[in-house]
Amino acid sequence: MRKRVVVLGSTGSIGRSTLDVADALRDEITLVGLAGHRNWRLLAEQARRFGVRHVAIADDAHVAELRAACPPGTRVLAGPAGLVELAVSCDANFVLAAIVGAAGLPATLAAVEHGIDVGLANKESLVVAGSLIVPTAQRTGARLLPVDSEHSAIFQCLQAGRREDVRKIYLTASGGPFRQWDAERMHNATLGDALNHPTWSMGPKITIDSATMMNKALEIIEAHWLFDVPAEQIGVLVHPESVVHSMVEFNDGSVIAQLGTPDMRTPIQYALTYPRRPAGVAPLLDWSTCRTLHFEPPDLERFDALRLGFASASAGGTSGAVLNAANEAAVEHFRAERIPFGRIVALARDVFERHRPAPRPTLEELLTQDAWARQEVDRCISS
Ligand code: NAD
Ligand code: MG
Secondary structure (H helix, E strand, O other), X not given: XXXXXXXXXXXXXXXXXXXXXXXXXXXXXXXXXXXXXXXXXXXXXXXXXXXXXXXXXXOHHHHHHXXXXXXXXXXXXXXXXXXXXXXXXXXXXXXXXXXXXXXXXXXXXXXXXXXXXXXXXXXXXXXXXXXXXXXXXXXXXXXEEEOOHHHHHHHHHHHHOOHHHEXXXXXXXXXXXXXXXXXXXXXXXXXXXXXXXXXXXXOXXXXXXXXXXXXXXXXXXXXXXXXXXXXXXXEEEEOOOOOEEEEEEEOOOOEEEEEOOOOOHHHHHHHHHOOOOOOOOOOOOOOOOOOOOOOEOOOOOOOOHHHHHHHHHHHOOOHHHHHHHXXXXXXXXXXXXXXXXXXXXXXXXXXXXXXXXXXXXXXXXXXXXXXXXXXXHHHHHHO
C-alpha cells in the first residue's frame, strides 16, 4: 500500500533526511503534510517542492508569512493544536514524528489514538508518556516503528529469535565528544565543544544530550517502552565507530547485531518500508578498507546521566517526564550560556531525586510533572 506520510518536524535534521528518503522512494511514498516550529521559509519551500497541500507551523507568529509563501490552495494550520490537527486530518497512514522534545507528544499521541502508524524519532514523547502511548497503540492497532538508530537496530535484531529467548539488549553509544575528557575539563566544556559530535550529524539538542550521554539515558527508557524489557535487561556499550547500531543477546549466547554507516536515512527508510528493504540513499559500508571496531563499558562516574536513565526506566510512572523535562530545561540554559556544561546533568539529577514518581499517571499528571520539573530547574538556577 502506498504510504501517505505526514512529517512532524520536517524542517529539522531528521525531517530533512526523511524528505530525502521520500524523494528517493517517490514511487511508493507521498508526502501529505509537513509541520515545523518557526522556519516558515523552509516549510513553504518543502511544500512547494513536494506538492504538499497541508502544512502546520507551531509558532503562530509566522502563520501569515507561511500562508503568503505557500502555493495558493495550501491549507495552513497553526499553533500546537494545528500540529495535532495536521497529524490526524490529512488521510495519512504514516506519521514520522521528528519534533524535538516533549513538544512532540500531543501530535504523536493523537496519531496513535487514530490508529495511524508512527515512525518514532521523537524519543522524548515515549520517555514522557510511554505508559500512555504503548497501551493506546495496542488498543488502536497503530504500529510504533523506531527511527532512533539503536532502536531500529534492536527491532531488526529481535526478528532473529523469540522474545522469551532474549537475555539482554545492548544499546551502543559513540561516547560523544567527551569520551576521553576528564571530569574537570568536561565540566567547563563550551557549547562549541558539546556541538562537535565525532560521528553523527544531528540537531543541537540531541547533540548536547549525546555529549552528556543523557541521550543514551533517554534511549534506555525508550527501549524499555518499545520492547517491553525491564531496565535490568538493558545494557549500554560505548562503541566509538558508530557502525554497530545495537545488539541483542539471546539465552543461547548468540549476539545479533545490526551494522551500517552512521546515516539516519537508513533507519528512517526502514521504518517507512518495513518489512521490505529497497535500495537506499545512505552510503554503504566500505569493506575494502581495514576496519576495527571497539567496545568498552561506559564510565558511570563521569556520565552519571546513564544511572538516571536506568533509575527512571525502573521507577516508571511520572519519572521519565520529570527526567526529560529537567534535562530539556537545563540544556536550554546551557545553550543560552547561563550554566556550565557540567551543571546540565547535575540539575537533572537534583530535580529527579526530589521527585516522588506516581504510578499510572494520566496525561494531565504527566504534563503537570513536566511543568514542575522545568520550574524547579529555573528556580535552582536563579537562586
Ligand atoms: P532538530 O532540532 O534538527 O529538528 C527539530 C524539529 O522539531 C524542527 O523541524 C523544528 O521546527 C521542530 N520543533 C522544534 N520545537 C518545536 C515545537 N515546540 N513545536 C513543534 N515543532 C518543533 O532535531 P533533530 O535532530 O531532527 O531531532 C528530532 C527528534 O529526533 C528528537 O527527538 C531527537 O532526539 C530524535 N533523533 C534525532 C536523531 C538525529 O540524527 N538528528 C537521531 C535519533 C533520534
Ligand atoms: Mg540514537
